Amino acid sequence: LLRYMIMQKHPQLLLCSLLIMPVSPYLDPFFHVYMLDIGQGDCTLVVEPFCRSAVMIDAAGNLYRDNAESVILPFLEATGIRKLDALIVSHEDFDHAGAVEAVQDGISVHTVIRDPTQPVPVEYPMLNLLPDRTSPDENEGSLLTYFSYDGHGYFWPGDAGVLTEELLMDTFASLPVTVLKAGHHGSSSASSPSFLEWLDPDLVLLSAGRNNRYGHPSPEVISSLQSMNTARFCTAESGMIHLASWHGFLFLETAEGQVSCLSTPAGR
Template sequence: IILIAYFIFAGEPDVLIRSIISGELILLKDLTNKKIKAQVIWSLSLLFSLAMVPQILLTLGGQLSFALTFCLTFAQRLTFWQTNILMSLVSFPLIIQQQYTWHILQTFINFAAIPIFGTVIVPLVMIGFFGQYIPFLTYITNLIIRYFAYMVDLCATLPGNFVVGKIPNALAAILLFLALGMFAREAKIKHISRISWLVSFSVAMIFVHLPYHGEFATFDIGQGDAAVIREPYNKTITLIDTGGKVTFGEQPAWQKQKYFRTNGETVIVNYLHSRGISKIDNLVLSHHDQDHIGNAKVILTKMNVKNVIIPAGMMQQSSFKTEIKPYLRSAQVTEVTNNIQVSKLPLQIVHPFKSGQAKNEDCIALFGHIGGKNIFTAGDLDQSGEKQIANFLPDMHVDILKFGHHGSKTSTNPEVINKWHPEIGIISAGRNNRYNHPNKETLETAQNNKMTVFNTQINGMMCYAAVDMYKISQKAYFMGHKY
């Protein structure tokens, strides 16, 4: 009765269903003196859980809960160390499919954390719950639990975090079952499982870290701009802008969140990790607006960035000194105009023509040949800047156009678009944004030129996979000679 009451008062969370059902079955077994095998209790708890929450095995919590308790049903013959290694190997493919990274210290930390959690933390939680009317007791229990959580978080910041990436689901399932086979009773099965696990994991790493296809992807990060160019085999990674939240005035203290993750981490870094990417060769920041560089600090902190490319004159701006410079670490900064081309940058820099103040009219514009298509992207560059580029490169033709300024009427010059003849347009703008982007004038220009328009507001994140990108990507660097 207490278990059921606890489940109700806790808000009936899905992750508690298995433990509540298992607990009730174990109590029933003890009360009736009937022998019920652990595997039967586990199976019944799974059936009841699926009946109550059919999608529970689609969640990471549900997967870990049932996979790890399944291991415990036959782990009695294993030593403490073997049990922990088994549970780490079983949880590895499940966690990787959701978080894409694995800390090499994780298994060792579990050896210490699991006993402490069972013998110290759980009793303290119960003491704190039933002793909530004794302020001193509640304070002591909260303090111990807080320091335990702090130590676990501190261990996660230590070196050793390895970016694995999202491996194919079939290989993840194979790794899961082979992990169970490593601790079978038969020596031959254990030997074959261990070798097969290493081979399967190696294949998964090759599949993730050396992809045959390249891509040009536009992130769905709200009212902002961020895109990535990934060459085949992850030869070079170029991130163009980082998005960022624009705030108006100082927020009151009660509105500030203590633990807050920006979409630079939850969207951009998370996606790059899923592709097995831990370093960025080129971080191109088109200009100094917050919705283009606001998450730069997150990217520079969470990723290994080799080169930061900014428009000439931006280093003197306060936005660079406060938002970028303190987080550079080992990254090199290169200020550019159209006369400066950066090594290993898959697109050609076609704007700005001179040094400026990193405003919209000073935006970095990139153009080049990727996977058989000519691509043009220019941040918030205005119509005048687009016209300057078209005059400077009169034979320029664009297949994929990333609309300037989130589809604002200040960009997308009708004369220039009519000259370039783009087939596809991409708009990066927030849903129900206060600026009404994309503007009606921009959409009319696209319609008049018979363009197919994709919008992050409707389509979410968009990716153009470039099959033959590796063979012809170097042509982008020499494009200026052709034109």
């Protein structure tokens, strides 16, 4: 009866309670995006409802620990993920690709994607944008992973910077994005004010190590997001960041215990 009353008056509260309850991934109706607290680097896990697919974007190495053994593989085991349909490597820098081989040694990985023209083996839209472009350096050549589910668009640009951002703005009239992973860990080499205004995301996620020597995320990027009143979360402050969606509802959960509803279906 209580759940029925909540569902009638505040359905997002019921969904939020379901979100934080442990459940087998094969019974889970939510679409999940987990940005792991990997230190100074990137590692994101994307899981389709009922575990129809699981895709990892990047698997950072670490000079002081084995990220695969201490973070990535234990997390996959804890969430019940038994295999990865794809592991997308945005580029070969150690803080994006350093743990790829160790992850392959620890779990079945159907496809490792390094070529932007290679299709991602999932049934929802997951694309690498601008696959035929040429870039002056490895960061700008990062795979640009765009995917959408439940009416929300997600953009993961690796370490691509302002040159790639300008090319995106020149190529596309618009890019529907709810959630942006800030390029290059929030460095000022990416996330230009004009690009952020053009993209106009509802939420920006930043993956950076605590007290990292690069000063990521940069004050310039934080200032731009503040001026736009754009919500932001950084792994250096919040730990792992978890997004989950269901029929237009979008929730955020952090390792600190914060849970919030970011979006509801139109008219609700």
